Amino acid sequence: MLKITPYLGILVVIVSIAGLWYPVLGYFMILVFATLLAISPFRGRWFCGNLCPRGSFSDFWVGKISQNKKIPPVLRSFWVRVPIFLFMMGFMGYRLLQTQGLFNQIGMIFVIMCLTTTTIAILLGLSINPRTWCTFCPMGTLQHILGKDRYQVKLDAEKCINCKKCDKVCPMQLDVRNSLSKRDCIKCGRCVEVCPKAALAFEN
Ligand code: SF4
Numbered sequence: 354m355l356k357i358t359p360y361l362g363i364l365v366v367i368v369s370i371a372g373l374w375y376p377v378l379g380y381f382m383i384l385v386f387a388t389l390l391a392i393s394p395f396r397g398r399w400f401c402g403n404l405c406p407r408g409s410f411s412d413f414w415v416g417k418i419s420q421n422k423k424i425p426p427v428l429r430s431f432w433v434r435v436p437i438f439l440f441m442m443g444f445m446g447y448r449l450l451q452t453q454g455l456f457n458q459i460g461m462i463f464v465i466m467c468l469t470t471t472t473i474a475i476l477l478g479l480s481i482n483p484r485t486w487c488t489f490c491p492m493g494t495l496q497h498i499l500g501k502d503r504y505q506v507k508l509d510a511e512k513c514i515n516c517k518k519c520d521k522v523c524p525m526q527l528d529v530r531n532s533l534s535k536r537d538c539i540k541c542g543r544c545v546e547v548c549p550k551a552a553l554a555f556e557n
């Protein structure tokens with residue numbers, strides 16, 4: 354996690370609320386898309402754990418009052434994620450075509466998209482777990498596919514004492530030491546930091 358990560362959540366609040374009066378703020382979403390597309394082929398979902406304003410908002414605002422329950426495994430399934438991805442991209446494309454290129458209308462579509470998805474993320478975050486949205490977020494799914502197995506947390510099994518501290522701090526509720534489960538690792542580094550035996554490290 355970067356030093357600025359905990360402070361990025363305010364950006365999603367600004368775009369979602371102030372954007373209703375200043376649609377130009379919606380163009381911030383294009384910067385977000387471009388950044389995660391550029392990073393994901395090299396670092397997978399690194400953006401989600403380090404630069405995503407909604408992820409930061411979920412962790413550091415919603416996380417304070419979340420129920421912190423187990424995220425339903427079905428939400429990680431591609432049977433759920435791919436239809437959500439296709440629906441949201443298709444719907445956004447359809448709405449963008451309707452704008453006929455008008456600057457403010459395009460900005461407002463991104464603002465409404467940000468407000469809608471953030472509202473869903475907050476409701477799920479409060480009632481289940483802060484990062485519930487992130488398990489099926491269309492941008493997370495895209496990075497999951499583009500990133501493949503890049504920049505994974507690797508275990509030195511000889512050092513591990515099976516204390517499970519890594520599993521307890523993982524915001525995505527991953528089985529941290531099982532490499533098969535980690536394409537949805539958001540590279541937040543919490544598991545690496547908490548391990549008392551330095552048994553975990555990022556590797557390309
Ligand atoms: S925190 Fe480190 S020592 Fe503990 S279970 Fe995880 S990898 Fe093993």
Ligand code: SF4
Nearest residue numbers: 523538539541542544
């Ligand atoms: S596996 Fe480690 S780096 Fe990845 S999301 Fe979980 S705690 Fe963060």
